[in-house]
Amino acid sequence: MPTEYNFTFGSFHSRVIIREKLPDSGEIALLPSCLAICDEHTEPILRRILGAAANSTVFTLVLPSGEQNKGWNSVEAILKAARRLGLGRDGLFLAAGGGVLCDLAGFAASVYMRGARLALVPTTLLAMADAALGGKTGFDFEGIKNLAGTFYPAEEIFVSLEALETLPEREWKSGMAEIIKAAILERPADGQAPGFSREPGESLRALAEAGGKVPAAGPWLSDMLAMAVTVKGAVVQADPRETGSERALLNLGHTFGHALEAAAGLGVVSHGEAVAWGIARACRMGRALGITPRKRAAAIMDVLSAWGYHTAVPYPAPVDPGIFKNAILSDKKKKNGGIRFVVPNADRAELVEHNGDTETYLEKLFTDLER
């Protein structure tokens, strides 16, 4: 049974449909015209969606995949294709792909004639659980991830498990970290969504019990995706543009994670592995600050270990301590010049302004990392 979730992000509305099958073109408004965007890995998925509709009213653009292609060149290619197709501002940008492709297509749609229509078919676990929902678009600039971007939620997001059939192992691991993050942020109210009935905290236990393997039978995975979508949707609804402090909670694990990604060199550590390692750091900082209870930290670390994530400070890949330190201290998410950290608390997570105690923890972390 497909389940549907509707969110209001400021003046935008997003509908998420979680189900087994890919949508067919009849379910997606393709007229008067549609630019379909994919990369070389997701082209077969897009072809399956478009089917017989891949005729003259639909133009398919295949972009090169990977973070190294997440630059202005790709945005330009999308805008040029839209222009050649003669797309109006009521035309549809339909993208099938992972986080990189969803971010690029979302950005291009947001600026084309100051905003065209946008539908996403995320094809990785990471994009389904996190990247495709919530309106953040962007591309990399001057070596900085997503330095340029917009807030532009997709109208429709089709989370189809069928799209995961050919997903590589590494991509599973990258997506599961965001699901674990969502489980840490789960609140009682998030369980109220239609088709989703877990008790708060149950998701984290379910992740621990699964012990690093997605159960073959039952709706386990769609339940977990529903949980991640519900958690993220609720947070973004409360604070769409991260002007308050609610949306910043989604950065749990990301300040440390982004710094690790940068310090290991772009593409060496996957986003999910970096976020998982970052969540472990957030637990340690939370312990040092007396915010994260011992049992809670242990439960989170257990789940991370169960799913095969590296949680100890010295990372098995070479890490440049200078870049790491600099990345932490110049974090894009800083507010009014100050850095904020997200650390797990007894039942969720909370924001901590950079202070003497966080400084002490960071100094220890920098020292340990150099060993």
Add this chain to the structure above:
Amino acid sequence: MPTEYNFTFGSFHSRVIIREKLPDSGEIALLPSCLAICDEHTEPILRRILGAAANSTVFTLVLPSGEQNKGWNSVEAILKAARRLGLGRDGLFLAAGGGVLCDLAGFAASVYMRGARLALVPTTLLAMADAALGGKTGFDFEGIKNLAGTFYPAEEIFVSLEALETLPEREWKSGMAEIIKAAILERPADGQAPGFSREPGESLRALAEAGGKVPAAGPWLSDMLAMAVTVKGAVVQADPRETGSERALLNLGHTFGHALEAAAGLGVVSHGEAVAWGIARACRMGRALGITPRKRAAAIMDVLSAWGYHTAVPYPAPVDPGIFKNAILSDKKKKNGGIRFVVPNADRAELVEHNGDTETYLEKLFTDLER
């Protein structure tokens, strides 16, 4: 006496200050860091604003002026400068310039870290009366004006008459057309703004009486700017993203005007001259459709003539009829595949969907233009 107008555009707030003097840096939040943007013509104005504040916390970027430089290259230069300055998302983009510069700086600010702070000092009559207010940003792409853009209203807009001291004659003419357009769209409610007390319709009469010359004494010009700002602000408040039909009224004269600009070749006819000619066409179409009363059309045509605008169909510059026709029929503002025209009515203006009658008028216009 400076007057201040506050508008709410969706989730954004804009404050417009109309006054004699340029702001000084103390009035603009320059900390923790500010990227100041200008072109070679407006650099002296920016220097006057920054004064002693032009120190290490402020970096000034001078862009090449003109529509031909309104491309991605200029956006990229702004983003690179912001990055080198280490601007955070709470950093300020401060731009002093005409419509092109305001659009470019606004776009760059809107995408830098998904949205930095933005303050504008419009330095042309056109930018003061129209371009700087209302949130439309953009740059030209593939030869199409503002094909890429965002909706991102500036927090503060300083309309300082002092900035007009060195404005060339051609630029005055370009801006006055938008003021005439605003006067046509003026409603009773628009007179309620603080510091502005004209009767509806009085602005159009005042423009006719001035007879093509800005009166040297008295607050005539600041009154007219207050009228234009009030009219535009009210329209944009009612329909920030042009999802309804209110904001589309601001396109009065622009469908025909943009087509003329394109058909004469970029830069040959100024935006204001093209808009004035377009308003004349809108009057003629409105007459043909029985929407614009004869007296109203005559009053508008009189004002256009008084200010020296060319209003007859054959334009004194070479115009490519094929480009003109194509531009009208592929107008960016089209909705659901259809084109809409704005024509003056008895007391304001209204939208007309393209139909048999507009088609008949267009065919006559295309024929007359080829003569």
